[in-house]
Amino acid sequence: MHLHDVWFVLIAVLWTGYFFLEGFDFGIGVLTRLLARDRPERRVLINTIGPVWDGNEVWLITAGGATFAAFPEWYATLFSGFYLPLLVILLCLIIRVVAFEYRAKRTGERWQTGWEQAIFWTSLLPAFLWGVVFADIVHGVEIDASGEYTGGLPELFGPYALLGGLVTLSLFTFHGAVFAALKTLGDIRARARRFATRAGAVTAVFALAFLAWTQGDGGNARSLAAAVVAVLALLAALGANLRGREGWAFAFSGITVVAAVAMLFLVLFPDVMPSTLDPAWSLTVENASSTPYTLKIMTWCAAIAAPLVVLYQAWTYWVFRRRIGTQHIAEAH
Template sequence: MDLTTVWFLLIAVLFTGYFILEGFDFGVGALLPVLGRDDRERRVLINTIGPVWDGNEVWLITAAGALFAAFPEWYATLLSGFYLPFLLILVALIGRGVAFEYRHKRPDARWKQRWDAVITAGSVIPAVGWGIIFANIVRGVPLDANHDYTGGLTDLLNPYALLGGATTAALFLTHGAVFLALKTNGDIRTRAGNLAARITPAALALSAAFLTWTLTQRHTPTAVALAVAAALALTGAFAATLVRREGWAFAGTATAIGLTVATLFAALHPNVLPSTTDPAGTLTVLNAASNPYTLKIMTWVAVIFTPVVLAYQGWTYWVFRRRISVTNIPH
């Protein structure tokens, strides 16, 4: 396996990890006004992700850095052509991070409500936006022979991409509800489990429709197998939710999200950004990659530091593994 393929797989792994980990805290933020009936309950919801949400975003920073270094042509075309969606996601993530830090700075209820609204919006916008972006990456966009994006915003808001946005939003909502059932006690745990049982069928239907449409455009045996496995994992998560096995349900939703992302990358390879207008404009793992020397240095850096990062993040989750409830939140 050549280094261009290795780094394509590593970037796929980084985005998969990001969607699995950030997916549940997007879901928690989006469900804040639904499951948080008062300020104490909303504080419980926020505290379930408080120790880990910023660490989860490191996966995105690492993925973006790896994309820039390993495939600079892909990075340049993607960020220039998808400028507005990326900008909206970035503003939403910044606002969400500020809201987590500022909502408790004043006791005023209206102050907290405003920041809670920012948390919700800052969770919903990326949940939808990432689906739209990755759907367009797989489908392809208008590129000329110089790999420059020649379309507009309306080209990105096509039916397939909008279905992708709805799919990721539904998956993250389900993932977040299951996570809350796993991490809380008392009435919140019960309500989160009931909500997860209600929305999982919708997530399954949207995922099935999106992945089927994906495979009709670009399919390989690997992509088909991954898509079927994703549907089975989400079905298993639904069954586990019904019998209140929150750990198995969370494993199921995490696996379903990971396999969905893997399906998109498997359907995309060896392209990284297809052109829908000029075939000469299509970016592949070969014409978008850095030189072999750069990829070799990056590989050694990844081999040395990746285990350290994984060990540290795993330790963080272990330390904050306990369930919490309103009894842990002072008045």
Template sequence: MELTTVWFGLIAVLWIGYFCLEGFDFGVGMLLPVLARDDRERRVLINTIGPVWDGNEVWVLVAGGATFAAFPEWYATLFSGFYLPLLLILVALIVRGLAFEYRAKRDDHTWRARWDLAIIVGSFLPALLWGVAFANIVRGVPIDENAEYVGGFFNLLSPYALLGGVTTLLLFLTHGALFVALKTDGDIRHRARALALKVGVAAAVAAVAFLAWTQASTGSAGSLVLFAAAALALVGGLVAALRAREGWAFTGNFLAIGLAVAGLFAALFPDVMPSSLDPAWSLTTTNASATEYTLTVMTWVAVFFTPIVLLYQGWTYWVFRRRIGTQHIPA
């Protein structure tokens, strides 16, 4: 197997990890005003993701760095063409991180309410815009013969792209609600599970529509299998939630997101960024890749350091695996 194909697969794995892990972070942040009825319950929700949210963000940093090193042409075209939405995502993530750190610095209701709003908006924007961005990457955007994006901002807001944004938004809301149901006890747990069922049905409808549209437009045999598996996992997760099996419900939604993202990359391959103007101008794993030497060095680095990162992050989740409730939050 060529190293370009290997690195395309590794970048896909990094994005799968990011959406599966950071997805429930976004969901919890967006659900802050919905599930919490007072400040103590809001603190419970924030504490469910407090030990892990920053580690989950590492996946997108590594994905961006790997794209830059392995496929510099892809990185250049993507970040220049999608400059505004990616800038909005970056600002939202920065403000959201500040909110987690500064919310408790003052014992003032207005202070906390403003930082809570920052968490909500900082979770909502990436949850929506990542779906819009990936939908455009898979479907194709105006790229000329010089590998430059020649469209405008509104070219990125097609009905298909907006459906992709709504799909990720609803999937992450469901993911967050299931994570809260899995990690909390008491009234919050029951409210989260009930909400996950309601939002999950809407997410299933949006996801089926988006994945079917993708398959009809650019799909392959591999993407069809992965999309079908994602749909089954999502339905299985909702059935488990209906039976109050939060662990299986969260696992089902986790797999649904992961399989759906894998299907998008399968539909994209061997392109990395198709041109909607002329297929001959599309960026592929071949014409957008770095040198063989660069890919070889990166492969050895990944072989040694990836297991360490996985073990450390797995250990973090194991240490903070217990449920929490308002009884654990001091007045």
């Protein structure tokens, strides 16, 4: 296997890790308005991800940096052609960070309500737009012979891309609801499980349509296997949630995210951005990659640093593994 193939796999792993972790992170943000009934319950939901949300975003930074270093042509075309959707995502992530940090700085009703609304919208929009972006990457966009995106903004929001956005939004919300049931106590825990059942049913409808469309459009045997795993894991997550097995439900919802993202990358390979104008103009792992020497240096750096980051993040989740409820929220909040 060539190093550019290895780095395609590594970047796929980074994006998969990001969507697995940030997926329930976004879902919790959406649930602050759909599940929580009052401010203490919203605080409970926010506290379930309080110690880990910033660590989850490390995966995004690493995935973007790895793409820039390993596949500069892919990075250039992606971030120039998809500039506006990615800019909206970036702005949402920035505002979301500020909202988490500033919400409790003052006790005024208007102040806290405004930041709570910001958390909701800056979780919902990226959850939807990431699905749009990756659906476009897999489906292909208008790339010319020089590797430049020649389409406009409307072309990025076709039916397939919009369906992809609905899949990620519903899947992340379901993933977040299962995580909320796993991490909370009392009435909000029971309501999170009931909400997860409804969200999972909606996700199943969107996911089946999207996975079938993706497989029919350019799938192969490996992508079909990943799609089957994703569907079975989603059904298993729904079953475990109905039985109150919250740990298993979260594990299976995580497998659903992992298998669905893996399917997209299996359909995409060996392209990194297919061209709908001419397949010969597509960006591939070969014509979009850096030099072999650059990839070799990156491989050594990743082999040393990546395990340390994973171990530290796993330790963080272990330390903050206990459930919380409204009884743990201070009166001042």
